[in-house]
Amino acid sequence: MFVPHTQKDREAMLRTIGVSSLEQLFQDVPAAYRFPDLNLPPAMTEMEVQQELRSIAASNESMEDLVCFLGAGAYHHYIPSVVDAIIQRGEFLTAYTPYQPEVSQGTLQAIFDYQSLIATLTGMEVSNASHYDGSTAVAEAVSMAHANFRGKRSRIVVSPALHPHYRQNVRTFNRSELEIVGDADTIDPAQGPEALEDLIDQNTALVIVQYPDFFGRIYDYTQLAEKAHAAGALLAVAVNPLALGLLTPPGQFGADIVTGEGQPLGIPLSFGGPYLGIFATRLEYVRKMAGRLVGETVDNRGQRAYVLTLTAREQHIRREKATSNICTNQALIALAATVYLSMLGKHGLRQVSELCYHKAHYAARSIGALSGFSLWSAQPYFNEFVVRCPVPVEEINMRLLDEGILGGYDLGNDYPELANHMLIAVTEMNSRDDIDLLVDVLAEVSND
Amino acid sequence: MTEPLLCDLSAPGRVAMRFPEPDVPLAELPSLLREDLPLPELSEVDVVRHFTRLSKLNYSIDQGMYPLGSCTMKYNPKINEAMARLPGFALTHPLQPIETVQGNLLLMYELQEWLAEIGGFAGVTLQPAAGAQGELTGVLIIRVYHDARQDFKRTKILIPDSAHGTNPATSAMSGMQVVELKSDERGNVNLEALKSHCDETLAGLMLTNPNTLGLFDENVIEVCRLVHETGGLIYGDGANMNALLGVVRPGELGIDVMHYNLHKTFSTPHGGGGPGSGPVGVAAHLVDFLPYPVVDIIEEGDEELPPLFGLVRPKQSIGRVKSFHGQFGMMVRAYTYLRMHGPEGLRMIAEHAVLNANYLMHLLKGHYHLPYDRICMHEFVVEGQWDDAPDIHALDISKRMMDYNLHPPTNYFPLIVHEALMIEPTETESKQTLDRFVEVMLEIAREAHETPEVLKSAPHITPVGRLDEVKAAKELVLCCGVGSPSD
Numbered sequence: 004m005f006v007p008h009t010q011k012d013r014e015a016m017l018r019t020i021g022v023s024s025l026e027q028l029f030q031d032v033p034a035a036y037r038f039p040d041l042n043l044p045p046a047m048t049e050m051e052v053q054q055e056l057r058s059i060a061a062s063n064e065s066m067e068d069l070v071c072f073l074g075a076g077a078y079h080h081y082i083p084s085v086v087d088a089i090i091q092r093g094e095f096l097t098a099y100t101p102y103q104p105e106v107s108q109g110t111l112q113a114i115f116d117y118q119s120l121i122a123t124l125t126g127m128e129v130s131n132a133s134h135y136d137g138s139t140a141v142a143e144a145v146s147m148a149h150a151n152f153r154g155k156r157s158r159i160v161v162s163p164a165l166h167p168h169y170r171q172n173v174r175t176f177n178r179s180e181l182e183i184v185g186d187a188d189t190i191d192p193a194q195g196p197e198a199l200e201d202l203i204d205q206n207t208a209l210v211i212v213q214y215p216d217f218f219g220r221i222y223d224y225t226q227l228a229e230k231a232h233a234a235g236a237l238l239a240v241a242v243n244p245l246a247l248g249l250l251t252p253p254g255q256f257g258a259d260i261v262t263g264e265g266q267p268l269g270i271p272l273s274f275g276g277p278y279l280g281i282f283a284t285r286l287e288y289v290r291k292m293a294g295r296l297v298g299e300t301v302d303n304r305g306q307r308a309y310v311l312t313l314t315a316r317e318q319h320i321r322r323e324k325a326t327s328n329i330c331t332n333q334a335l336i337a338l339a340a341t342v343y344l345s346m347l348g349k350h351g352l353r354q355v356s357e358l359c360y361h362k363a364h365y366a367a368r369s370i371g372a373l374s375g376f377s378l379w380s381a382q383p384y385f386n387e388f389v390v391r392c393p394v395p396v397e398e399i400n401m402r403l404l405d406e407g408i409l410g411g412y413d414l415g416n417d418y419p420e421l422a423n424h425m426l427i428a429v430t431e432m433n434s435r436d437d438i439d440l441l442v443d444v445l446a447e448v449s450n451d
Numbered sequence: 452m453t454e455p456l457l458c459d460l461s462a463p464g465r466v467a468m469r470f471p472e473p474d475v476p477l478a479e480l481p482s483l484l485r486e487d488l489p490l491p492e493l494s495e496v497d498v499v500r501h502f503t504r505l506s507k508l509n510y511s512i513d514q515g516m517y518p519l520g521s522c523t524m525k526y527n528p529k530i531n532e533a534m535a536r537l538p539g540f541a542l543t544h545p546l547q548p549i550e551t552v553q554g555n556l557l558l559m560y561e562l563q564e565w566l567a568e569i570g571g572f573a574g575v576t577l578q579p580a581a582g583a584q585g586e587l588t589g590v591l592i593i594r595v596y597h598d599a600r601q602d603f604k605r606t607k608i609l610i611p612d613s614a615h616g617t618n619p620a621t622s623a624m625s626g627m628q629v630v631e632l633k634s635d636e637r638g639n640v641n642l643e644a645l646k647s648h649c650d651e652t653l654a655g656l657m658l659t660n661p662n663t664l665g666l667f668d669e670n671v672i673e674v675c676r677l678v679h680e681t682g683g684l685i686y687g688d689g690a691n692m693n694a695l696l697g698v699v700r701p702g703e704l705g706i707d708v709m710h711y712n713l714h715k716t717f718s719t720p721h722g723g724g725g726p727g728s729g730p731v732g733v734a735a736h737l738v739d740f741l742p743y744p745v746v747d748i749i750e751e752g753d754e755e756l757p758p759l760f761g762l763v764r765p766k767q768s769i770g771r772v773k774s775f776h777g778q779f780g781m782m783v784r785a786y787t788y789l790r791m792h793g794p795e796g797l798r799m800i801a802e803h804a805v806l807n808a809n810y811l812m813h814l815l816k817g818h819y820h821l822p823y824d825r826i827c828m829h830e831f832v833v834e835g836q837w838d839d840a841p842d843i844h845a846l847d848i849s850k851r852m853m854d855y856n857l858h859p860p861t862n863y864f865p866l867i868v869h870e871a872l873m874i875e876p877t878e879t880e881s882k883q884t885l886d887r888f889v890e891v892m893l894e895i896a897r898e899a900h901e902t903p904e905v906l907k908s909a910p911h912i913t914p915v916g917r918l919d920e921v922k923a924a925k926e927l928v929l930c931c932g933v934g935s936p937s938d
Contacts, residue, residue, distance in 0.1 A: 004796050005526050005718075006803045007881040016810045016882060025802045028809055028826055029698055031667035036699045038798070042568055046793030049530050056787060060539025062554035064547070067538045076774060077545055083468050085498055087536070090722075093513030094506035097527050100724035105913040106853055108454075109509035110723035113502065116457045119930035123489055129929045132724070135580035138774035146624075168774035175591070175742070175770030180626065221483055251483045264774075273535075274555050275545030275775025276580070277726035289927065295724065300923035302915040303908075307453050312923040335722030338502075345457055345498045349490040351468040357480075358470055364478035383481040400548065412546055435474040 004046070066272070068407065070437045072366075074387050074428025075217070075412035076137065076166050077275065078267045080245070080355070081431060083346045086269045090339050100295075100334070104310045105302075110334060111309035114297040117341040124247050124344070125261040126254020127283035131294035133337040134280025137241060137264025138172040141165070141211060143282060143293050144239040144260045145173050148209035149181065151237065151291050156208035160199050161185045163192040164216035165241060167417040173211075182206075192418055193380065196222050200230045207236040209260075214240050214253060218414075218426065219363075219387030220380055221250060228257030244268055244281060244340075246385045248347075248356030260284045269343025270336055279336045289313065295332050355431050359386035362438065363429035369442040370427070375449035379424055387428045389414065389421075392448075396425045399448055406444050408437075454504050458931040461491035467498055508914045509723070510858050516884050520830045520861035520873025521615065521663055523693045523715035525804075530791070531718065531784035540783050545775035549761050555779065556760035559746040562786050563730075566711055569797065570689070571700025572732030574765075576741045578777040582690055585710025585729025586621040586657075591769045592708055592733060592740045593655045593684045594625055599740075599767055605654040605683070611640050613664055613865045615688060618657045627654060634867060638666040638823045640674050649681040658706070659688040661828035663865040663873070665808060667694075675705025684708065684737075692716040693877070694805055694829035697798030708733045713778075717785035728781035739766040744776065803878035804829040807885060811876055814889045818896045822868050830875035832868050840899045843906055845870040848895055850917065853910035855891040 008016075013025075022028060029037060047055065071079040090096065094109060101107030101114075114132045121130035134140040145159055159177075161170055163186040170186055177183070184202050191198075196212055203210060210231045215221045224240060231238045239260040240253035245267035253261045265279025266272075284292055290313060298312035347355060363386040371378045375393035390411070392399055400410035415422035429438065493501075510517070517524035535541065543552050563575040579585035590608070597605040608622040611632045619629045630648060635641040640658070656678050660668045668674065675685050687701045687709030693716045695701065701709050713719045713728035721727075733741060744762035752758035762776070792800065805828050812821065812831040819833035835845025849859030849872070861873040876885060898905050910916065 004792065004799070005528060005879045006799055007879065008803055008806075012882040013806065016806055020806075020809045020813050022809075022826075025806060028802070028805045029667075030826065031669055031828075032699045033672055033704070036703045038698060039571075039700055039703070041697055041794040041797065043565055043794045043797070044790065046796045047790050049791065052787055052790050053530065053534070055790060056534045056783070057537060057539075059554040059558055060534075060537040062557070063539045063543050064551040065539050066542035066544070069551075071544060073544050073546055075546055079542075079544065081470070085467075085495060089499070089502045089506075091532060092503070092506045094509040094511045095723055096532075096720045097512035097517075097524075098509045098723045099517065099519055099522055099524060099721045103510075103849070103853070103859055104918050105850065105910050105915055106510035106858065107508075107723075108914050109505040109507065112454060112456070112508070113505055113723075115930070119456070119458060120490065122930045135584065135726070135778075136774050138771075139580065139584070166774070168771060171771040172773065175772055176587070176624075221481060223483055247485065248488060249484065250481070251485045271541040271780075272544050273541050274543045274552065274779040276773070276778040277728075277780050278774075286927075289929070296929060298923035298926075299928035300919045300926075302918050304916045306915055308915040308918050310918045310920055310923050312920070312927070312929075315924075332725045333722075334724035334726075335720070336726055338723070341457075342498065342502060344490060345493055345501070346468045346495065347490075348461075348465075348467060348492045349488050350466050350492065351470065352490060353488055354470050358473055360480070361473045361478050362475050365475035368478075383483070385481075404548070404551070409544065409547060409551075431470055438475070 069409045070407060070433065071409045072411050072427050072429065072441060073409045075426055076168065076264060077272055078428060078430055079272055079432050080267050082269045082271065083343065085346055086339050086342045089342045090335055095335060095338055101311060104308065108309060111297050113338050113341055114334065115299065115309050117337045118297060120341060120344045121281055121283055124244055124252065125242065125283045126252030127261050128286040129289050130283040131292055131296050132334065133332045134282050134294055135333060136276065136278040136280045137262065138169045140262035140280035140282045141169040141241055142172050142176045144211065144262050145177060145209060147260065147288065147291050147293065148237050151288065152208050156206050157181050158204060158207040159183045160202045160207055160210040162196065162199060162212040162216065163190050164218055165211055165213045166217045169241060196224060196227045199227060203230055203234045203236055205234055207234055209237050209239055211239045211241065214242050215246055215385040215387065218380065218389050219384040220382040221385055224256040232257065245356055248352035249360060250385065259288065265340050268340035270339055277333060277336050279333050279340055358431040359429060362433055363388060366427065366429045366438045366441065369438065370445055373446050373449050376445060386430060387426060390425050390427060392423045392425055394448060395423055399425065402448060403444055406440065408441055408444065454501065456931045457491045457501065460493055460497050460501060463492055465492040465494050467493055467495040515856060516876065516880050516888060517858045518860050518874050518876050519858065520875040521690060522861065523875060523877055525718055525877035526879035527718050527720040528788065531787045534787045535780045535783040553760055556746050558786050559782060560760050562782050563746060565789055566730055567732055569696060570709055570732040571702025573735040574738035574741055575730055575732045576745055577730045577782055578742050578773050579710065579729040579731055580773050580778055581725065581727035582710055582712045582729040583617045583621065584772060585731045586617055586688065587624060588731050588742055588772050589686050589708040589710055590621050590625040590627065592737055593686060594627065595740050595769050596684065596737060597654055604652050607652045608654055609648055609656040611662065612867050613662045614657060614659055615663065615690060618688060637669065637825065638662060638664045639668045639670045642670055642673060645674060645677055649677055651682065653678065653681050653683040655684040655686055657686040657688060659691060661691045661694050664823050664832050665827040665830035666823060666825060667828050671704050679705065690715060691829060694801055696801040697794060698801045702732065702734055708737055713781050713785040718788045719781045719784040726778050726781060728778040740769055741765045742770060742772045743768045800878050807876040807878060807880055811874060811885055811889065815892055818893055830873060832865065832871050832873045834868060834870050835872040836870040837899060840903060842903050843899045845872050847906040847909065848872065851895050851906045851909035852891060853913050857888060857891055
């Protein structure tokens, strides 16, 4: 427990205030409801709570025990030791949002470093200080595009190959104002981005695609960007930032907004969060962008310094006229990504993205050669690919689990026409032996 | 004094992190290959020193008192960090088969149950990523609730003028029409003003209680009754829940839906601005509208087998608000914290948070103008100005505090107090620390009258002085160009 008061302190303080008991401080609380008995487990010491939490954690099967081929938006990558050493520093961990820049230059400059790295990686001009995760970053892109046209364009064209959670999120936050098209159940997800072109009209505010897409495929979106721009609409590309170590950045396709799930950049899987929402755009849209932003300036001693800027966009100033209600972002997680990118740098990021690429291609070729299994798409891919399976994915995954392998994602969960299709992710963490073991078990399945 | 940027530290050819050579045959690289990747090139020593030096430019709770009103900057126990990093939690994938993550689901289920018990609610979602997202979730629940009853006229949300800026922003984002409610002279919701807005267009009222003046609304029961009578719902902003732990359950007062801030009340670290976590509790009539997924028992246990936990979708769910299951790592921290406190420990938190605030308020009264002189809850607001020190503003006081190695309180909020200084000490500060805080505040009050220029030019001992914020907004330097495409 973390209350430092001694009995003597308490008594002295109550005396100073002029009340005789702690209870008296709560006289404004309606008496009938005051001090309820809470039905909660009794307090534990640190030693006991550690045992308790260890035992709960031990009842999970984690990547300590399993070989992971599951991705679908969250990936098992190696995290350099430096990342956690830095983000555990109390100076970063226990600081608030840097509203007082004179005593927050550490956080501010680290965010500026983050903004610089993300702008470089995505090929965009400006990055904000982060959003919650990849899904809410896409929802913010929709709000920004809608606001950009002052609400006069209401159509949002969404690729069916955008992560299902991201699409669900966009719908939750835009209940009636927008017409969201492109990902209806009747549309074949196997189609490429050209299928979206016919949906873009003069009422379209935003076109959203993913890169690599949910199925791992990589497409050149240059033509889609041209079509969107010809209609006056914006293009948003949701990325896996790790893939940008290898692939052409969306800025070069003409993307107006690049969002992304930053988790692959040194963030542990942690059962889905906290992750990192990447958001970058062109300078001309900077005032429409939500989220915190750090800018460079000077102090009254002539030193270079950093400060939250363009705050007039934000809720604490504009209240109901704000572009977004966001206050907290993911500062500490953005710091982790900044440290990760600093550690890997120009050469390391390229190396790890190539490792993912080569290992995934080795796995795909081996699995594609098995009888009963085949690759679903001929499109180039990064580190994830879809396999048609001879039996339900759930069945295969149970077999794999017996061998200590966490199998791929069952696409039938989100796409009825893709029942028996598995989305397999491969990263630098998977050795050739791991991949060979996966292929062996799948071979047994196909021989049954 | 200035620390170079990463891009300025870069030296071509330097490498910090190496990975093993490929152990598989190489595939042909795709045609969509990037031409250059101008990220910095650094050694591990460069990286560690850069970020360590940066860290030393920050003030933090680990260093001292951080009395930011409305932010609940309490000490963040180290055990929480250790628990969230247990491989059994940190190395689990969100889409694993549920049979392999029963520990995670048990933890989430119990946390849902405990938060519901503490707040007096029938159901809780852990999905929202932060307080603001919890608010948005809550207001959407209110909207969808009315829509489900075919009651489409209800688009008006009442928000007291003392509310957090997120309240009006959230309501507007949810497609609601925002109407501001004046506070009365005791800082409570003005009942007459409220009555004049209670009609068939009323969707709900967003109530922060204790409010941002740190006052428990004496009319809360009546406010809830009036709004309910008209068919509206009450949203509770749970940002100030630290004052109410084990003291009162908001659900029992008539709050229909409320968010919690795990990063305030339940001590998960603020991290320089996130990650937070904003679970939402709802009364029984709103449980079916919670976002999906929520954790529930999908197969009851028996004498031999524990129950099977799974992820379920409430019948009339507003939808998904975040990918996967929310900020799970924050849940582990909050769970650890709750487990260490138990019911008596929670009440102790609230009692001492309120004791500390009243103690400070009492000692500052007379030196700083106190606009609402009542027993406060976990925080209070004073004015940072004096008639006989006309040049001094709240900002000057705040900046001067830094010279005494203290973090300033929240400035200029709530908006209804001139030159507001909003002070929230939290329960983890000792009497000695509070006495020192008061000593500094009284010294600054004296300086304000005798040597005001010392305040105007403060801070003096911080790594940087006051910043040119106009230049930052006008010239917009938002990133550093790293390298050039030709190298």
